[in-house]
Amino acid sequence: MKRIIKKVAVLGSGxxxxxIACHFANIGVQVLLLDMxxxxxxxxxxxxxxxxxxxxxRNRIVNAALQTAVTSNPSPLYKKEDVRxxxxxxxDDDLKDIAGCDWTIEVVVENxxxxxxILEKVEQFRKPGTLITSNTSGIPIHLxxxxxxxxxxxxxxxxxxxxxxxxxxxxxIIPTDKTDPEITAFLLKYGDLFLGKTTVLAKDTPAFIxxxxxxxxxxxxxxxxxxxxxxxxEVDRLTGPVVGRPKSATFRTSDLVGLDTLAKVAQGxxxxxxxxxxxDLFQLPxxxxxxxxxxxxxxxTKQGFYKKTKNEQGATEILTLDLKTMxxxxxxxxKFQSMEILKPIEDLRKRLKAFSQVQDKAGDFFRETxxxxxxxxxxxxxxxxxxxxxxxxxxxxxxxxxxxPFETWDIFGVRETVSAMEAAGYKPADWVYEMLEGxxxxxxxxxxxxxxxxxxxxxxxxxxxxxESFVLLDVLRGTNVVWKNxxxxxxxxxxxxxxxxxxxxxNALGSEVIQGLMKGVDLAEQDFRGLVVGNEAANFxxxxxxxLVFMYALDQEYDELNLMIRQFQNAMMxxxxxxxxVVAAPHGLTLGGGCELCLHADHVQAAAETYIGLVEFGVGLxxxxxxxxxxxxxxSAEYEEGDTEYNSLRNAFMTxxxxxxxxxxxxxxxxxxxxxxxxxxLNNNRQLAEAKAAAIALAEAGxxxxxxxxxxxxxGRGGLGMFTTGAYAMQVAGFISDHDxxxxxxxxxxxxxxxxxMPSEVSEQYLLDLEREAFLSLTxxxxxxxxxxxxxxxxxxxxx
Numbered sequence: 001m002k003r004i005i006k007k008v009a010v011l012g013s014g015x016x017x018x019x020i021a022c023h024f025a026n027i028g029v030q031v032l033l034l035d036m037x038x039x040x041x042x043x044x045x046x047x048x049x050x051x052x053x054x055x056x057x058r059n060r061i062v063n064a065a066l067q068t069a070v071t072s073n074p075s076p077l078y079k080k081e082d083v084r085x086x087x088x089x090x091x092d093d094d095l096k097d098i099a100g101c102d103w104t105i106e107v108v109v110e111n112x113x114x115x116x117x118i119l120e121k122v123e124q125f126r127k128p129g130t131l132i133t134s135n136t137s138g139i140p141i142h143l144x145x146x147x148x149x150x151x152x153x154x155x156x157x158x159x160x161x162x163x164x165x166x167x168x169x170x171x172x173i174i175p176t177d178k179t180d181p182e183i184t185a186f187l188l189k190y191g192d193l194f195l196g197k198t199t200v201l202a203k204d205t206p207a208f209i210x211x212x213x214x215x216x217x218x219x220x221x222x223x224x225x226x227x228x229x230x231x232x233x234e235v236d237r238l239t240g241p242v243v244g245r246p247k248s249a250t251f252r253t254s255d256l257v258g259l260d261t262l263a264k265v266a267q268g269x270x271x272x273x274x275x276x277x278x279x280d281l282f283q284l285p286x287x288x289x290x291x292x293x294x295x296x297x298x299x300x301t302k303q304g305f306y307k308k309t310k311n312e313q314g315a316t317e318i319l320t321l322d323l324k325t326m327x328x329x330x331x332x333x334x335k336f337q338s339m340e341i342l343k344p345i346e347d348l349r350k351r352l353k354a355f356s357q358v359q360d361k362a363g364d365f366f367r368e369t370x371x372x373x374x375x376x377x378x379x380x381x382x383x384x385x386x387x388x389x390x391x392x393x394x395x396x397x398x399x400x401x402x403x404x405p406f407e408t409w410d411i412f413g414v415r416e417t418v419s420a421m422e423a424a425g426y427k428p429a430d431w432v433y434e435m436l437e438g439x440x441x442x443x444x445x446x447x448x449x450x451x452x453x454x455x456x457x458x459x460x461x462x463x464x465x466x467x468e469s470f471v472l473l474d475v476l477r478g479t480n481v482v483w484k485n486x487x488x489x490x491x492x493x494x495x496x497x498x499x500x501x502x503x504x505x506x507n508a509l510g511s512e513v514i515q516g517l518m519k520g521v522d523l524a525e526q527d528f529r530g531l532v533v534g535n536e537a538a539n540f541x542x543x544x545x546x547x548l549v550f551m552y553a554l555d556q557e558y559d560e561l562n563l564m565i566r567q568f569q570n571a572m573m574x575x576x577x578x579x580x581x582v583v584a585a586p587h588g589l590t591l592g593g594g595c596e597l598c599l600h601a602d603h604v605q606a607a608a609e610t611y612i613g614l615v616e617f618g619v620g621l622x623x624x625x626x627x628x629x630x631x632x633x634x635x636s637a638e639y640e641e642g643d644t645e646y647n648s649l650r651n652a653f654m655t656x657x658x659x660x661x662x663x664x665x666x667x668x669x670x671x672x673x674x675x676x677x678x679x680x681x682l683n684n685n686r687q688l689a690e691a692k693a694a695a696i697a698l699a700e701a702g703x704x705x706x707x708x709x710x711x712x713x714x715x716g717r718g719g720l721g722m723f724t725t726g727a728y729a730m731q732v733a734g735f736i737s738d739h740d741x742x743x744x745x746x747x748x749x750x751x752x753x754x755x756x757x758m759p760s761e762v763s764e765q766y767l768l769d770l771e772r773e774a775f776l777s778l779t780x781x782x783x784x785x786x787x788x789x790x791x792x793x794x795x796x797x798x799x800x
Contacts, residue, residue: 196682488516530695534585543592613661620784714753
């Protein structure tokens with residue numbers, strides 16, 4: 001049957017429930033959020049003469065939880081106003097309303113009896129045939145079905161969202177033997193297409209997939225750490241970005257999650273792990289037991305493995321716990337020879353390969369923790385999953401690893417690593433030996449432009465299900481690169497679409513990238529029917545190469561700087577006025593020049609988590625790659641007869657002048673970085689495929705090369721006077737510095753079209769010339785150079 005989700009009931013408004021509700025609101029689904037009725041009045045309620053029968057009191061718990069969620073940072077909502085889609089209520093008065101919902105999600109406390117009690121009540125009101133799922137991180141799903149009807153059991157499943165639901169991409173789907181396979185298939189597809197999740201089919205085993213492997217990984221780290229005599233600071237240095245893991249690494253992650261949660265899951269795995277060969281590893285070290293007893297649980301109690309304090313000078317200082325003395329002390333500088341060797345290696349795969357071979361204590365730690373992980377995941381098949389790729393998917397999406405354990409093992413080299421694992425006491429499962437005996441040397445391979453995994457039962461390679469429609473640059477790089485230089489590659493996506501991929505640090509836009517963009521347009525016009533600008537890195541682009549700007553400005557090489565800016569502007573205009581459609585696919589940080597590129601594309605297919613903005617003001621500059629021109633153009637296009645034109649212009653000016661960055665792609669529409677018609681992709685895995693489809697659609701619709709604009713309305717002295725007066729008032733009042741005022745006046749001069757006596761119409765090139773002149777003049781300011789230097793050396797802007 002066709003199943004449409006129009007309204008969802010979320011039962012339980014705690015940290016998970018309220019944020020799951022918010023994420024459904026993000027995609028436009030109506031939500032009914034329910035929680036308990038309070039048993040006692042608060043003093044302020046008593047003072048108002050309220051009773052337990054008053055609606056505001058009865059809905060106090062759910063309303064307070066939702067308010068906390070909406071005001072939290074980072075926000076669980078793409079746009080704050082989407083909270084209007086969430087209706088609140090309580091279990092006693094409003095549970096009957098789930099009859100009008102297509103999906104009911106139970107998210108109450110992790111207690112089997114309480115969950116069973118709620119689900120019993122749910123059955124009284126839910127409409128037969130509607131979905132019912134339980135969000136749990138470890139309670140056996142089948143135990144919740146006791147006493148439930150056949151229809152309930154058929155439509156029931158476990159759904160394990162990871163916290164925070166908006167940002168962590170993993171959604172584990174855990175069916176029981178009573179779940180209708182069609183329901184499982186629907187949830188896997190819905191989570192992928194609509195919720196933007198990496199949906200992973202998990203078995204009803206202790207902690208499912210991600211937490212089972214993730215908690216093992218943490219406990220293995222603690223074991224090897226003690227064995228090698230490492231401290232907290234050293235371990236977090238070795239288990240963070242250097243190995244493709246989040247910055248929070250091991251101990252900071254534990255503080256964020258909470259040591260009570262970590263202890264509870266580990267203890268649960270020990271209690272239920274009779275058949276787990278590593279069961280003893282889940283026993284808590286004495287120092288964690290001691291920390292839990294002292295209530296040193298991490299961020300929730302203000303101290304855990306780390307503690308934030310104020311020093312004698314009043315400055316914030318982070319202290320680290322010494323696990324031997326159980327006392328806090330200053331963070332220690334981590335010194336390993338291997339870290340110096342690995343530092344210049346940008347490519348993660350090359351870095352991991354090098355790390356696996358270095359001979360120092362850090363290398364020993366990396367090898368032993370990796371070998372233990374490799375062994376453990378081989379032994380979990382088929383216990384927690386029948387397919388190895390699901391384990392990698394779960395760890396990447398749930399724990400933020402760039403590469404899963406089997407992907408990492410491929411980098412080490414499977415055959416040679418098996419020998420090393422045996423020598424270290426970490427012999428893998430028999431199926432690995434069978435794989436190698438069959439002549440299969442890796443867990444993954446690329447063939448026919450598809451990524452394939454080793455299927456253990458059939459002893460053959462199969463395409464990863466669901467990825468057939470994906471565009472995977474990692475796969476295409478091997479065969480479809482048609483041109484490349486040090487900063488960019490041109491990759492044939494098939495069906496007449498070419499892609500420009502950046503591969504500089506943070507995808508900064510330097511001369512090589514500009515060359516790649518220009519070459520991409522040339523080749524696309526010659527041999528293709530459309531161009532996509534996209535990549536699979538963590539961020540689309542952090543902007544122009546500030547280091548080069550700083551070097552030229554410091555040496556007063558203004559001719560070189562002028563040429564650099566002119567080339568960037570020319571590249572943006574080449575994208576805008578090419579003979580083929582250009583589609584940009586931004587995601588993550590899309591700042592400065594990255595934003596300007598998107599502003600000049602024919603279509604933008606943005607990832608939902610796109611943080612886009614023109615941030616040049618923060619380093620003492622204005623957008624110089626066409627961004628100021630384009631925001632002025634977009635404002636001009638929106639003027640309507642009878643409107644106060646200065647309002648739209650002022651809004652665009654403030655967007656640039658305050659360096660606003662959208663907190664989501666949805667918010668980017670309000671800031672005019674995205675236009676009506678631009679698209680949003682919820683699942684990053686599908687973004688390039690959808691960008692390619694958009695390019696094809698434009699081409700097949702009969703794309704015609706546009707004509708440069710010559711009718712951009714600017715306000716001249718009238719608008720200039722408004723902005724200069726405002727900047728002067730702000731500076732006198734102490735809200736902005738002298739230098740900020742100067743930048744504001746330069747920005748206003750460009751956006752108003754210069755010193756024109758009256759509102760006029762000007763060309764794009766006219767505005768580009770003004771923009772470039774203003775940019776160059778600001779690079780000669782000492783204060784600007786100080787700000788750029790601060791960004792380059794500390795990563796933080798300097799206010800002056």
